[in-house]
Amino acid sequence: MKTAFGYGRFSTDRQREESIEAQEIAIRDFCKRNKIKLLEFYADRGLSGTNDNREQFQNMLDEADKGKVDFVVVHKLDRFARNRYDSAVVRKRLADHGVKLLSVLENVNDDSPEDVILMSVLEGMAEYYSKNLSREVKKGMYRNVEKGIYNGGFLPYGYKVNNETRMIEIDDYEASIVKEIYNLYLDNNGYVTIANKLNERGLKTKRGNDWTADTIGKLLKNEKYKGTYFHGKSKVIRNGRKQKVIKNTEWKQEETYPIIIEAEIWETARRKRTMNKPKGGKKHNYLLVGYVKCKKCGANYIGSSSAPYENHVYRFYTCSKHNRKKCDAKIINADMLEATVIDFIKETFFNKESLNEYINEGLELLNDKSDNEERINSLKKEIQACDKKLDNILDVYLDEEMSKEKYLARKNKIEDKMQYLQSELEYLTTTAEVLTKKDVKKAINYLLKNVDDSYEYKKMMVDTFLDHVIVDDETFEITLIYNLFRKSCNFLCNDDSTNPYSSKKAFTASPPLQIN
Known part of the structure; x- marks a missing residue:
């Protein structure tokens, strides 16, 4: 027996149309009469055909892509899409997976040239109706604007x-x-x-x-x-x-x-x-933005700087709630905190005594593929979440509720995270060979040979080894993670100075080493 998915949609902008329930009854009756087994009925409520953000519609297409059904059945073609371009694209997508579109009220399918012409005419009529309705709605909205009548949406304060x-x-x-x-x-x-x-x-x-x-x-x-x-x-x-x-x-x-x-x-x-308006002065880089959290209130620390004094600008990390007077956490000297973290990373990973231990333990974890499937699923969900965030901030920006600068900053941050997630996903799904101890030593030696004091190199070290830093008034709790091995190491780093602005380093960096 042939199989099908049914789809119905009810628009809030149309006063006279069949309800979702009525569409479902008609589709089930159509399938029964034509000896088609209806596997599932999908429905979107309160959305127009001009909007492709129809969750159930997209879910149905995703399932149809798997070749599970022979047909998609709608009550009427305008329930499927309201313009011919979208309809053609989606019908092509269905056809590529052997799925045909059927209509209960319009006796057409994709088989004959005559049916193709008839379907195009019917879809053109639906598209005309949709655009004409939209034009009339806009006319009404313009008249409301002229009269000062509320059109809906969020009113400004006041x-x-x-x-x-x-x-x-x-x-x-x-x-x-x-x-x-x-x-x-x-x-x-x-x-x-x-x-x-x-x-x-x-x-x-x-x-x-x-x-x-x-x-x-x-x-x-x-x-x-x-x-x-x-x-x-x-x-x-x-x-x-x-x-x-x-x-x-x-x-x-x-x-x-x-x-x-x-x-x-x-x-x-x-x-x-x-x-x-700022004239575009010099920007200051902050290595640890996104990694530092306040122990008192849990908020993120942000980078800030003082006005130039004697040709020198002082950089700080401050709790994001500090200026709003919701947290009294002390301001931390950026140079001191960054140096502490960088030195700690070097001392922890770049010394001969600990490297072999990390390499051996890491190789065991790396070559154990038992938990790969769970991680792959987790990465896919994180990537989807990032996609959704990009859509959300784009909508906010286009609605003029976010400045261009703020939008680009958030967009770049999310895209950077997506790039990292996609790289890890690609590695887990495509890497078949097992790394050897020699491979890992070669990679680490590359890091050690190319040590320098540039911002780019330090940023690479932070992104590779640092998980987070929790700042208290007198201590820095630093959590490192060796991303190559996905092994976390927690350390508590005490700053024995009572002065939070002290430039005294908690650790002395070990010199670069060559692993033999």
Whole structure:
């Protein structure tokens, strides 16, 4: 007996269409009449066909790729996709795995030239309906913008919606805070200072979070406060995400938002922001960013630097909650902490007495493939999680809720992690040969022969051997991991100096060694 998957979709933007339940009944009846065994019914609720982020649809395609079924059955072709391009791509994908698309209401399949033409006509009609509906919806949204009617979405701090009229109105209390923020900024208070002042009074953002420099900056840049609203900065593209487009003067609606900040004051703040914008001074590298955690509160340490003093800039690591006055952990001298970690790595791994022990134990672990399958599955999940994070931050950036600089920084960090994970996955899935002691010695000798004081070499050492550093006021708890062998070694490194800014090293580096 032939087999099939069924698929149904119910859109919130259509008033008259069959429910998911009705579509399923029709598909089951169709399969029964045609002696087809329905293996599973997939359904997505509240999503349009123009959005390819349909979880159940994607799950169905993934299963169909495995060649488990002969057909995919839909109630109507517009449930499958609303434009011919997407439909053709997906039908080609199904056909490559021997799967045909069937419709309950349209008596077509992929077999004959006539059916191909008929299917194209029907899909073209569905695509026309979808685009026409979208155009009418946009017309309504533009009219709402002109009238100041709420279109949905997240309102800026200082505004509320009248539940009866759906008009956007000023929230008097929040608006007073907005005005205070502008006044503080024009009185030469920085973003961090303003955020701290609000947090000290227990004030929260619209989402119930603490104020940060980032939220203050976004508020000061928001043109809605002077009554200007840009509608249609982005459009939905084929994969369902948003894509920024060039601003169009036709989208600019003057004074459609109730005015909280007078245009002259807003422009004064804008000019001040432009004048205060960093001119791209020298950037300082921090070896241990992402590795250092605070023992007191568990937050990450971040790199920071002082203003130049006598032609010297002092680098520090500070708890990320320190400036928000949520943690009183001491500031740590960056040069001292980095030197401590680098020296500890060298002393631990780059001495002849311990290397042979690590090599022998490591080879046993490396050549034992019993736990490879579990690790491979774990790596795949981590890579998928990174993919999802990239999608999420892209959506946030395109919705203009994240600056370009912050987006690129997060994107690069996630991609770096993905590269490492994919390298390990490739090794575990493709390496068949067993490493010998000679191979490992050769690799380590390469490291030892190429020791230098460059940032790049130190960064390589940190990424290879360091797992994390937990900082207390008087101690550094350093956990090393030899990634080649996946063997962890924990050590407690005490800084016997009572001065947290001391440059005294906890360890003396061993000289480079040659393994014979």
